[in-house]
Amino acid sequence: MSALDFSTKIGSKRFNNPIFTASGCASSGQELAQFFPLTELGAIVTKSIMTKPRTGRPTPRMAETPSGMLNSIGLQGPGIDAFLEKDIPWLVENKVKVIVSIAGETVDEYGVLARRLRAVAGISAVEVNISCPNVENRGQVFACHPDSAVAVIEAVRRNIGGELPIVAKLSPDVTDIVAIASSVVNAGVDGLALINTLLGMVIDTNTMKPKLAGKTGGLSGPAIRPVAVRAIYQVHQALPNIPIIGMGGVSNGRDALELVLAGASAVSIGTASFSNPTAALFIKNELSALLTGKGFNDFRDAIGFAHRGV
């Protein structure tokens, strides 16, 4: 059995392996470094950052659900300046591959964020979060409509310049995800991140009120994996040449393989890191063993394999 070539590509950038963290589920990396060397992962995708510091939503911000959880963080973060000053240097210094996730309230803000990133050395891609459900009104979820999604991507593309791959992160809460995906691909993204959380709610039957202070929250974890696999499969079928960073309920190597077979070029680990701080590393090792066991020599041969004959 020859060694597995485990590397993958998003746009022009190559990653040593396809296991990434999911935005918002590894903060900016340092918190996990006690548990394993972050350089073991393909990349750390940082928590979506906005232009200004942001307090986020009041608590409670989470509710456990069957095989999943709701969160309503509301994009709490230090703002792009503090982020670039404090978080990025630590990652770069420690040779961690970084994908920076950005989020804005307006199309212009995305442009501003992209411009701030253009000069930053050491980052490998930008993930444009246009699908966060934890914002005051659903109208702000740009990924709900092709027009608004395209407007954001164009603002980012205009401002970022150079070679940095642009990945658009989409929401599953739409009537036709393939249509949204096609529109951002036409607008020039280099990759897609699928899927963000599903909009959900839990009502506390003791208090008889919504459990989250923000009422609704984003559903993540194993519960949503079938929705993620479906979305990745549909989009890969329609757009086979666009790399997809897949995510949604992956908690072991088998799950990761499922997303890869559906069409993911990389797999991000989100909620699983909450149950298990070393989840991403463990999943990477399991996936590698599974692929080798199935006779794959090159990870890239497995991408979208479920679409092809055996």
Place this chain on the structure above:
Amino acid sequence: MSALDFSTKIGSKRFNNPIFTASGCASSGQELAQFFPLTELGAIVTKSIMTKPRTGRPTPRMAETPSGMLNSIGLQGPGIDAFLEKDIPWLVENKVKVIVSIAGETVDEYGVLARRLRAVAGISAVEVNISCPNVENRGQVFACHPDSAVAVIEAVRRNIGGELPIVAKLSPDVTDIVAIASSVVNAGVDGLALINTLLGMVIDTNTMKPKLAGKTGGLSGPAIRPVAVRAIYQVHQALPNIPIIGMGGVSNGRDALELVLAGASAVSIGTASFSNPTAALFIKNELSALLTGKGFNDFRDAIGFAHRGV
């Protein structure tokens, strides 16, 4: 503690209690009758029936998922003639309250089905399934777009005549469920059924192919409950006077109460009956005890309680 008035209303029809079966999860009732008297339930909602006998999809038709399952039955059924001849008489004879679910491939078919039902004695409502994900193309999911949803409802309303309440069953796989709900309410439905299954997929990592013969399937069970609660809450907030038959992952009295507090006037039990043949009866009893324990004298006071102050 005074006795609980557990009755509920959908349109002009009164039901003894708010626990129903979910369409497709109790076949046409007889199968469950060994386990408890069906008259104990508010109503049996029968499996969606089409004009002609229908073979449905090939097997495998199901895949278990974390806290849920996918199904891809493809609306197998005997067709409206055999259904009215064999299944309905048994239910009526045994004094079971029946809500008939109908599904068509075209707007006209829904009209034909409605006309066939208009003369049938002993049924309490018609549930119009415009949201089955297990059809050959997603274009057939009428509930995906307000126009097609309204066209179906108008065809049913025109053909059914009389007093029979019309309930539209909606899909959560849309960008804006409130918009779809509003459009069918304007078209004259008496109630809404929320939610049908979410479109999902499982890939078998042994065969490296989609596990279901039909590739995609509908996701049901506790995994989707937060999505159901959110959909019911949103729609009840926008349309507080329209009765909602809530469903999605209810497996005990607490779950049922959660949907009621969100705005459901009745709760249908689906996948839970697969794990537990007596689930519906048990849930009815638990819900009744919970409501009484919280001091409710009238079930209807609890409907949508999470929207109001305590």
Place this chain on the structure above:
Amino acid sequence: MSTQKINKSAMQMQAEVISNKKAGPYNHIVFAVGEMAANSRPGNFVAISIDGEASSLILRRAFAIYRATDKGVMGGSIELVIAPYGQGSKWLCSRNVGDFVDLVGPLGTSFGIPTTNANTMLIGGGYGSAPLFALAEVLKNRGCRVDMVLGASTASKIYAPLEGKRSVSSLTLTTDDGSAGIHGQISEAIPRLIREFGTEVIYSCGPMGMLAAVAKIADEFDISHQCAVEEAMACGIGVCMTCVVPIKDPSGVKMVRICIDGPVMDGSQIIWDKKDVLDHL
């Protein structure tokens, strides 16, 4: 409620594990089920909940009844033979004596018994041999000749307990790897045996591929064939429509639920080739 026929003697209960023993690669587990045992016939199955209330595994698993004993020291009991394969069966195989499981049964159709004595052949693959031993006993009591043929990939996977052999006139083993009995697939050995024993009725239970091969042979010899089929089951009680197999029908194909119209079905009625089915959908 009048005229309810489906799932007629089924009940749901908490059944106590009264024995759980390794038997080669299988676990042989005995449950105290009281009066349920009296209603259990060879071919019936039970459906068991897995892993408690907080489990993410929400569906029951179906298991063929290996043997039902109406009256014993512990009252009625049923026995199952389980291959620890995935999460559900492994959980069940790790139950201890004294544990309770949530069990629904008996479910499904049972094997039809000839009204006159006949030469019968019982063909089992893997854990599929489980329900055949109780069947053999019933057939023998009816005065039938019972020839049993059990196949598996390798010797250790053949489930054939000593006491099960009492009721059979002959026992033939086949293994794909030749580690026991006849070398080769079970279906290769059967035609010769049918001729040798003058078989008039075939009963089979095992993987669908094996059943299909047996059905073809039964058809060639024009002898009746009852087989216990398997398909992914969500409910086990006829309400979900997931467990269907395609059977021949004037209109082309009809899908029938194997949890209530099976698992025992007439092999000649089943459309075994998936391609033939797809053409009709």
Place this chain on the structure above:
Amino acid sequence: MSTQKINKSAMQMQAEVISNKKAGPYNHIVFAVGEMAANSRPGNFVAISIDGEASSLILRRAFAIYRATDKGVMGGSIELVIAPYGQGSKWLCSRNVGDFVDLVGPLGTSFGIPTTNANTMLIGGGYGSAPLFALAEVLKNRGCRVDMVLGASTASKIYAPLEGKRSVSSLTLTTDDGSAGIHGQISEAIPRLIREFGTEVIYSCGPMGMLAAVAKIADEFDISHQCAVEEAMACGIGVCMTCVVPIKDPSGVKMVRICIDGPVMDGSQIIWDKKDVLDHL
């Protein structure tokens, strides 16, 4: 990897249950944790996985360390005091000696210890008293006066084991129903006790409502107040941002993660009134 400071001595391990005993309405459980014990300080907590791999409960539960023993017969151990409340805590309370649980710890900040001897008051509500006994021991060894005040809704819910009382100068109990100690809420009794004992530093742990009341009193008396707060936690290691509490900040409100910047925090910095927070969001 350079300069990594967060979760500095945290590790993930399979910890064996070496004792599990009922203590009134609580369970007192001891785990063998090896070297983890040496790094555990009063105020730290551990996060434990619930119910195995097939569970639908995917998040860990956090528990304050009641006591850590560096070297014992079984090597290092930690002790927890758990109220069986919902699915997670009930599962944990039903573990048997010899079972293993997946445990991450020690996590979070610990109580700050005065550098000079001071008059300290330790205020605990419900299972919130758990970490205070180990703290009392440390404070006493530093030469501090330690007055302990424990409150609960009713007598049986006060967790105050005999051996825990060794390190305290005085122990006052309060119950909402008057079934033991002073009748009334814990916060009503405190002002008088502060005056009586000349308290200079307050440590508190318990329900947020109680902590808020204590914070108000500490503010009135202008004495320092360290409290161990609670908020719904998804990860326990600082990556998810669910567990925040609002603290005062030049810009208005800042949300800090109590799993890494807490659970022990400066009571005077916390914005206790939810309304004040909402106004700032």
